[in-house]
Amino acid sequence: xxxxxxxxxxxxxxxxxxxxxxxxxxxxxxxxxxxxxxxxxxxxxxxxxxxxxxxxxxxxxxxxxxxxxxxxxxxxxxxxxxxxxxxxxxxxxxxxxxxxxxxxxxxxxxxxxxxxxxxxxxxxxxxxxxxxxxxxxxxxxxxxxxxxxxxxxxxxxxxxxxxxxxxxxxxxxxxxxxxxxxxxxxxxxxxxxxxxxxxxxxxxxxxxxxxxxxxxxxxxxxxxxxxxxxxxxxxxxxxxxxxxxxxxxxxxxxxxxxxxxxxxxxxxxxxxxxxxxxxxxxxxxxxxxxxxxxxxxxxxxxxxxxxxxxxxxxxxxxxxxxxxxxxxxxxxxxxxxxxxxxxxxxxxxxxxxxxxxxxxxxxxxxxxxxxxxxxxxxxxxxxxxx
Numbered sequence: 001x002x003x004x005x006x007x008x009x010x011x012x013x014x015x016x017x018x019x020x021x022x023x024x025x026x027x028x029x030x031x032x033x034x035x036x037x038x039x040x041x042x043x044x045x046x047x048x049x050x051x052x053x054x055x056x057x058x059x060x061x062x063x064x065x066x067x068x069x070x071x072x073x074x075x076x077x078x079x080x081x082x083x084x085x086x087x088x089x090x091x092x093x094x095x096x097x098x099x100x101x102x103x104x105x106x107x108x109x110x111x112x113x114x115x116x117x118x119x120x121x122x123x124x125x126x127x128x129x130x131x132x133x134x135x136x137x138x139x140x141x142x143x144x145x146x147x148x149x150x151x152x153x154x155x156x157x158x159x160x161x162x163x164x165x166x167x168x169x170x171x172x173x174x175x176x177x178x179x180x181x182x183x184x185x186x187x188x189x190x191x192x193x194x195x196x197x198x199x200x201x202x203x204x205x206x207x208x209x210x211x212x213x214x215x216x217x218x219x220x221x222x223x224x225x226x227x228x229x230x231x232x233x234x235x236x237x238x239x240x241x242x243x244x245x246x247x248x249x250x251x252x253x254x255x256x257x258x259x260x261x262x263x264x265x266x267x268x269x270x271x272x273x274x275x276x277x278x279x280x281x282x283x284x285x286x287x288x289x290x291x292x293x294x295x296x297x298x299x300x301x302x303x304x305x306x307x308x309x310x311x312x313x314x315x316x317x318x319x320x321x322x323x324x325x326x327x328x329x330x331x332x333x334x335x336x337x338x339x340x341x342x343x344x345x346x347x348x349x350x351x352x353x354x355x356x357x358x359x360x361x362x363x364x365x366x367x368x369x370x371x372x373x374x375x376x377x378x379x380x381x382x383x384x385x386x
Contacts, residue, residue, distance in 0.1 A: 008063045012056045017049035068202050076195050084202045089227050094155030094189030097143040097179055098126065098162055102134045103171020109134040111144070111169075118146060118174045119164040120157050125149045134172055143179070148189055153252055155189040181258060188228045188257045196323050197223070197230045218247055218268065222284070225267040228252075228260040231373065233287070233326035240282040246371075248287045248326050254375035256286040287326045290368055291377035292339070295360040302385040304353020310383050313354060316347040321376055328368030339366040339374055355386060 012020075022032045022045070035041040064070035071079045080086040098118055102109065116128045126146035134140045146162075148155025162176040162184075176184040193201075201223045207216025215234035222232050229249040236245040249256045249264050256264075264284035298313055320343065328337025341364055345357045361380075368374055 005063060009060045010056065011060050012053050014046070014050045014053040017052045017056075018046055021045055021049060068199050072195055076198060080198050080202050084205050086198065086201055086205065086224075088198055089190075089193040091151035091192045092187070092190045092227050093151045094126075094148040094153075094157075094185055095129065095145055095187035096176060096183070096185040098128075098146045098174055098176045098184070099143045100132075100134045100140040101173050101175075102136050102138055102140075103173070104137050106136065106170035106172075108136055109169045109172060111140075115167065116144070116146075116169075117149070117166040118162050119166050120161040121164065124154055124157060125166060126155070126162060134169065136171075145186070146176075151189060152191045153189050156185060156253070159184050183257065185257055186259055188251055188260060190227045190230070191252060193227075194230070194252075194323070200232075215245065218245065218271070221267050221271050222247055222249065222264045226260050226263045228256060229264055231287070231323075231326050233371065235371070244282045246282050247284045248371045249284060250287040250326050250373040253322055254373060255289045258286075261286050285371075287371055287373040288369070289375040290372040291375050292321070292366060293361050293377045293380070295380040297358045297360075297382040297384055298348070298354055299356040299358070299384050299386045301353040301355065305383055305385045309351060309353055310381065312351045313348050313383075314379050314381060316351060317344060317379060318376060320344040320347050321374055324368075324374055326373050327370050328366075328374065336370070337368045339368060341365050 022035075026032045035045070064072070065075045065079065068076075068079065068083070077088045080088065100111075100116070110133050111128065111131050113129060113131045114127055115131070117125050119125045126148050128144045129147045130145040132140045132142070132144055157176070159178045160175060162174060165172060165174055178184060201220060204216045204220035204223065207214045207218075208220055210217065215236040218234045218236075219232045222229055226249065228251050230252045231250040233248045234245055235248070238244050239246050247264060247268060249260060251257070251260070261284050268284055294317060298310075300309060321339070324339060325337070328339055329343075330337040339362070341359065341362060345359075348354060348357055366374070
């Protein structure tokens, strides 16, 4: 008998499995009503039911491994490699300029590559990848480049926060001010490619083999070439005249740095096809930020109202916002993309012990301006035990 996918994905509880077994045995003539709790027969059947229930969960999991939309983790990594020849992108380290200033005393310090470790107040450390000399009473010019020692977005710290000299040089202090472009960061740190991003890259790859030069083609190549472009939106509706398109990119937490935009632009130029419908890509652009404040009261069962639960609620909110597409979720027949508050709330209440979220901000769904990306201005949560 052929089974449907829905049947394969039906998970049966132990009690339901036991009830089915008892009904089947009763239909075969067994006096199952005499097998009370604690009896040898019922105990043995309960064990069989538990094995069967566990097996249905395994079958459900296995059935999801063969699809791009439902495969997860290591299985998705292998699926992407075997079906799309896409390899999951690993984490990259933040790089940027840090200013080292010499004190009024002490000799000039000649610093070799890898000789200096600096940190922010939380202990995130950075090591120099360029060398130079720190003069007495002056600053090292040009500023040295430092790289986060641990890859990932945690290294994307704010301006003026790297102030701790973990490697001590007499009189030398450090800081990471804005050099004039808005951020001390020159290379944005990225986390290991998320499942949702890898799935999108898999789907977009079909555009590579199309002769019509669809938007998916440009999306795929940008996602592949620029690790920090975890969100990509291609406007191929001739925004700047016949044969033009624009590609908008965003990082895992918001606006992409200039270096990523430059890399995306270079990729557009590399892959443009003069004979295709889109023959003159207008360029790559960083999606503008649309900041949003989130204020709410979370009602949590008393036993679950812990620091870990509160952190998980905020993480669920952040994860939802940070995976929202550029321009927001666009539903059929909708003229504008939105942030769906109910979906965000569902992610937050999916955490064990969280019963309800009462919102102050936003007051409801939020319209997102075309080609903008929603960012988190602040999270103001109140956590009430019930």
